[in-house]
Amino acid sequence: MGTIVNGANGGFKGKAGSIIGSSWKSINYIKGLYKKRTKPLTEAQLIQQEKFKLLMRFLLPINFLIKIGFGRxxxxxxxxxxxxxxxxxxxxxSGVYPDFELDYSKVSISTGTLYGGGTVGVSHDTGELTYVWSTEANELLETFADDLVYVLAYHAGQDEFVTSQVSSTRADGTVTFGLPEHLQTGSVHTWMFLSNRMKTRLSKSVYLGEVQLI
Structure with missing residues (x-):
């Protein structure tokens, strides 16, 4: 049974007949009950469905970074x-249905107006990845030594992500972390972005390229 929230003019919550009332972030919604599909999906719907699955399958495992990078x-x-x-x-x-694939060089894991890491790069040596960036801070650009740095590597062959377990700042200029043994062959795609200490300002993520391992 549905209830009216905050009086006669308030939002509707619950089930009443064929409709359901709900709210999210103080926004009230009314929607119809789910009806079982009897018609087959069109090709356009199948294409959108496949794109949705491919992209969400990539993003969901790094939701902990997405919450920062797209949190604002x-x-x-x-x-x-x-x-x-x-x-x-x-x-x-990219690609043609059903053979879609991700162009990792265009993937964004953050967006914003904070100045990024300047001259950035990544290298590999004996099972470790080393990321580097500029340590320069500029009060006029509202960049500071304690800005936080986030790094990410994705091993497409194993469909696994790796990131540093150590918090890094703009002042550090570099961070190195080891890859698990089963991820030390093949290649990894790499990204980096920054935020201020309060995580209220973000930089655009930068794709650092595909790094060949052993």
Missing amino acids: KGMDRQTPINAAFQFNLENVI
Whole structure:
């Protein structure tokens, strides 16, 4: 049985007949009950469904970073993971249905106006990845020594992500971390972005390239 929240003019919550009332982030919604599909999906629907699965399968395991990188975008209307999905959808998927694939060089794991890491790079040596960036801080650009740095590596062959377990700052200029033994062959795709200490300002993520391992 449904209830009216905050009086006769308030939002509707619960089930009443064929409709359901709910709210999210103080926004009230009314929707119809789910109806079992009897018609087969069209080709356009199948294409969108396949794109959705491919992109969300990539983003969901790194939701802990997406919550930071897209935590400020559309925060009053959608979740960070949905914001990241919408931001990437039109740019990162290539190929022809059903053989879609991700263009990792176009994937964004953060967006914002904070100045990034300047001259950045990544290298590999004996099972370890080393990321480097500029340590220069500029008060005029509102960049500071304690800005936080986030790094990410993705091993497409094993479908696994790796990141540093150590928190790094702009002042550090570098971070090195080891790859698990089963990820030390093949290649990894790499990214980096920064935030201020309060995580209220973000830089655009930078794709650092595909690093060949052994």
